[in-house]
Amino acid sequence: MFFSNRRYNIIIITFIALLFIGSVIFLGARSNLEVQEIFEEQYTEQQTLNARQISSGVTEFLNEKIVALEVIAGAENGVPDDFYMRSFKSLYERSQGFYALQYIDENGTIASGYPEDRTPLGYNLYENNMDQAFQKTKTMGRTYITNPTYTFEDELAMYVWVPVYSGNDFKGTVLAIIRIEEITERVIQSYDSSAGYVYIIDDRGNLLYHSDNPNETGKNYFDILNEPDQDRLYILGEQTEGKEGTGRFEELNENNGLEEKLVSYVPIKWYNQVWSVGVVTPVPFITSIVRSIYLKQATFMIITTFFILFFTSLISLIFLSWNRKLEEEVHKKTELLENSNQRLQKLNRVKNEFLSMVSHELKTPLTAMRTSSEFLREEECDKETQEEMLDLIIRNIDRQSRMVDDLLDISRIESGRMVFKEEKINLKEIIDNAIQMMEPMATKNGIRIERDLDNDSRVKADKDKLLRVFVNLLNNAIKFTANKGENIKIETEEAGDFVEISVIDSGIGIPEKEQDKIFEKFYQVDSTSRRKVGGSGLGLAIIKGIIEGQGGSIRVKSEPGLGSTFTFTLRKWEE
Numbered sequence: 001m002f003f004s005n006r007r008y009n010i011i012i013i014t015f016i017a018l019l020f021i022g023s024v025i026f027l028g029a030r031s032n033l034e035v036q037e038i039f040e041e042q043y044t045e046q047q048t049l050n051a052r053q054i055s056s057g058v059t060e061f062l063n064e065k066i067v068a069l070e071v072i073a074g075a076e077n078g079v080p081d082d083f084y085m086r087s088f089k090s091l092y093e094r095s096q097g098f099y100a101l102q103y104i105d106e107n108g109t110i111a112s113g114y115p116e117d118r119t120p121l122g123y124n125l126y127e128n129n130m131d132q133a134f135q136k137t138k139t140m141g142r143t144y145i146t147n148p149t150y151t152f153e154d155e156l157a158m159y160v161w162v163p164v165y166s167g168n169d170f171k172g173t174v175l176a177i178i179r180i181e182e183i184t185e186r187v188i189q190s191y192d193s194s195a196g197y198v199y200i201i202d203d204r205g206n207l208l209y210h211s212d213n214p215n216e217t218g219k220n221y222f223d224i225l226n227e228p229d230q231d232r233l234y235i236l237g238e239q240t241e242g243k244e245g246t247g248r249f250e251e252l253n254e255n256n257g258l259e260e261k262l263v264s265y266v267p268i269k270w271y272n273q274v275w276s277v278g279v280v281t282p283v284p285f286i287t288s289i290v291r292s293i294y295l296k297q298a299t300f301m302i303i304t305t306f307f308i309l310f311f312t313s314l315i316s317l318i319f320l321s322w323n324r325k326l327e328e329e330v331h332k333k334t335e336l337l338e339n340s341n342q343r344l345q346k347l348n349r350v351k352n353e354f355l356s357m358v359s360h361e362l363k364t365p366l367t368a369m370r371t372s373s374e375f376l377r378e379e380e381c382d383k384e385t386q387e388e389m390l391d392l393i394i395r396n397i398d399r400q401s402r403m404v405d406d407l408l409d410i411s412r413i414e415s416g417r418m419v420f421k422e423e424k425i426n427l428k429e430i431i432d433n434a435i436q437m438m439e440p441m442a443t444k445n446g447i448r449i450e451r452d453l454d455n456d457s458r459v460k461a462d463k464d465k466l467l468r469v470f471v472n473l474l475n476n477a478i479k480f481t482a483n484k485g486e487n488i489k490i491e492t493e494e495a496g497d498f499v500e501i502s503v504i505d506s507g508i509g510i511p512e513k514e515q516d517k518i519f520e521k522f523y524q525v526d527s528t529s530r531r532k533v534g535g536s537g538l539g540l541a542i543i544k545g546i547i548e549g550q551g552g553s554i555r556v557k558s559e560p561g562l563g564s565t566f567t568f569t570l571r572k573w574e575e
Contacts, residue, residue, distance in 0.1 A: 042334065043286050044246055044262060049341065051266040051279045054198065057187035058277070059270050061097065064407070065178060066143060066271070068095060069162045073174045078166035079103070083112035084174065097186065099157055099179045103164075105172040108134055118177075120152075137161040137173050145271050148180055148208055148218075156180045156208070156218050158273075180217070184209040196261070196281035203240050203274040235263060239276035242267040248283070259284065410538050413545030420462040420550050424573045427457040427499065431490055434470035442478050442488070449474065451490045457499050458573040465546045466570075470503075472539050473566055477505035480564070498552070498569040506563035515556055519544045543568075 072087045080086075088101040092114050102113035108126045113119025125131040137144045146159040160176040188198055188209070197212040199221075207221045216224050221236060232249040246264045253259040260283040268275040373393065411417075435449050442449050459466075470490075477488045489504040510518060519540050547554045547568045558564035 038334070040262075040283075040286055043281070044264065045341065047262070047279050047281060048244075048246060048264040048266065051264045051277050054188055054277045054279070055266045055268045058183060058200075058268050058275070061183060061187055062178070062270055065095065065097060065176065066160060066162070069160060069174055069176050070143060073162040073164050079105075079164060079171050085112050085114060088112070088114035097178060097182045099151070099155070099177040099182065102175045102177075103172060104134060104175055106170055111172070118153075133159060133161055134173060137163050138170055141170075143271060145273050147202060147204070147273075148206065150218065151177060151179075180208050195285045196279070198277065198279050200268070200275055200277050201236070201239060203242065203276075205236060205240055208275065235265065235278075239265050239267075239278065242269060242274040242276065253282070262286065407538070410542055410545070413542065413549065418545065418549060420465065420546075422460050423463050425459050425461055425463055425466060427459055427492055427501070428453050430463065430467055431470060431492075434467055434474060435490075437471055438474040438478065441475070445478055445481070447478055447481055447486055447488060449488045449490070453490070453492050454494065454499075457492050457494065459499050459570040460573045461550050461570050462546075465550075469543050469546055469568070472543055473503040476539065477503055477507065477564075481505050481507035494572070495569070497572055499572055500567055500569050502565055502567040504563065504565045509560040509562055509564055510556065510558040511560055512558075515558060518556065519554070 068091055072084060072091065084101075084103045088103075092098050092101055100113060100115065100118040102119055103111050104125065105111045108124055108131055110119060110121055110123045113121070125134050133144060133146045141163055143163070144161045146161070148156055148158045151157050157177050157179045160178065162174040162176070164171045164173060184200070188211070197210065199207065199211070200209040201207055201221050205221050207217050207219055207224065210216055213224075222233075225232065229250050231247060232251070235245075235247045235249060238245055238247075244266050246262070248260060248262055250258045251261055261280050262283055263278050263280045265276055265278040268277060373389075431451060431453060435451070439449065474488065481488065486506045488506075489502075491502045491504065493500045493502075544554050547570075551571050552569040554566065554568035556564060556566050
């Protein structure tokens with residue numbers, strides 16, 4: 001009887017233990033699935049944001065080039081005597097990404113170009129049956145982009161055709177050749193595609209870029225794929241139609257085995273071109289990311305099983321302890337992804353603000369130039385009025401050129417390509433030069449510029465770039481000093497191995513909450529289109545880049561209504 005009861009008790013205890021073990025295994029497996037689903041959902045959103053960022057980067061890169069081309073094509077009243085050679089050379093050397101720039105006259109003949117070794121001078125499009133895009137640009141009367149094709153040097157490139165007019169007379173086109181490789185290297189090179197790959201196709205299915213198979217570019221993606229499944233064909237069809245979405249498909253891996261992959265695709269739309277970027281990640285890679293969580297859960301179940309077998313009374317405590325750790329790990333991973341999403345959303349907002357600013361800053365001078373040009377066409381326009389209108393056009397052209405220069409400078413600063421010359425500079429002399437340049441503007445506004453300088457201060461800096469810092473700071477001080485009779489003051493003071501320079505005004509001041517943001521690119525305290533003082537929002541960002549690039553620092557102290565003090569440091573010249 002004793003042994004019978006003992007065996008019965010053992011069976012009951014074993015059954016309870018197995019029931020607990022089964023419950024733990026069931027709950028652990030379910031938790032694993034939930035963790036994987038949550039993480040995969042978050043990863044998909046992250047991958048889509050990456051695709052959008054690449055799409056925005058390509059669009060911004062190409063729009064920047066086309067805006068510069070349209071400014072050149074429309075900057076002159078007619079074709080200049082050098083057939084745009086000076087403009088081509090300047091744009092080619094200052095704006096990376098162009099393969100060649102050419103001017104084609106109204107007869108379809110290449111009249112000039114830069115670089116000269118990539119320009120077939122005298123080549124006639126009509127004689128060589130290559131006039132389709134030229135004719136279409138002439139008929140449309142606006143910028144036209146051809147589908148990517150190969151150059152004479154067998155490089156995949158896109159051709160941008162910008163019409164040139166003198167009044168209403170068609171005078172030819174400015175042709176820019178941009179290599180696809182230039183676009184992808186500058187936009188996609190920062191994206192980490194080690195886990196999967198990135199590809200770009202056009203609306204005909206032609207492969208323009210593939211991070212894993214660069215030799216396949218130029219081919220039709222439908223022909224490259226080896227027996228694609230229906231899901232892959234559907235996704236490619238969606239891409240050629242310019243749609244955005246996500247999907248799954250199976251593809252042969254390097255071991256010739258089918259592997260499930262996750263893709264996020266986003267369209268790239270600009271002018272008459274529709275491309276699509278796809279970001280692909282193998283599902284096993286996503287699974288491997290959460291493998292550490294799985295290992296912890298497996299350890300949890302083994303230890304829990306051991307304690308269930310020997311210490312049934314402790315199972316609840318152990319389960320709660322490990323489950324809490326698992327939830328904390330999931331929470332940390334989720335917070336990490338949310339922070340990444342917030343950073344990408346901030347980048348997207350900065351991009352939108354940049355596009356809004358560029359549109360406003362370009363549209364305003366273009367409208368003024370168009371109005372002045374139309375006024376000049378009136379026969380009753382006297383010579384004095386003509387000169388005023390021409391001065392207005394030239395000022396607005398200079399304004400656009402300055403904006404393009406600012407964009408190029410901020411690009412050089414951020415990429416570390418801005419070069420600084422170390423020169424021995426007398427601060428008094430360079431400040432005098434800056435005051436002399438800005439004094440007419442200050443006098444016009446009823447403002448005096450004072451100075452309190454150490455005559456013996458010598459600093460180590462790039463003279464031209466330092467002059468630009470002073471001119472920009474004085475220009476801001478004058479613009480934001482509303483009352484006549486107010487003074488602007490420049491002070492210098494030695495501080496150890498540095499010299500501190502302060503530009504002090506009594507203007508409108510800057511709110512405290514805005515002071516940490518004014519050195520960010522494209523940021524403006526009043527960013528609306530109704531702001532009284534125009535600008536690209538790049539001036540202070542460029543100043544900060546120049547100062548920090550030469551080993552210095554810059555800060556601001558300001559109160560609304562009491563003015564602002566911008567103080568920056570420069571290294572002293574050591575003999």
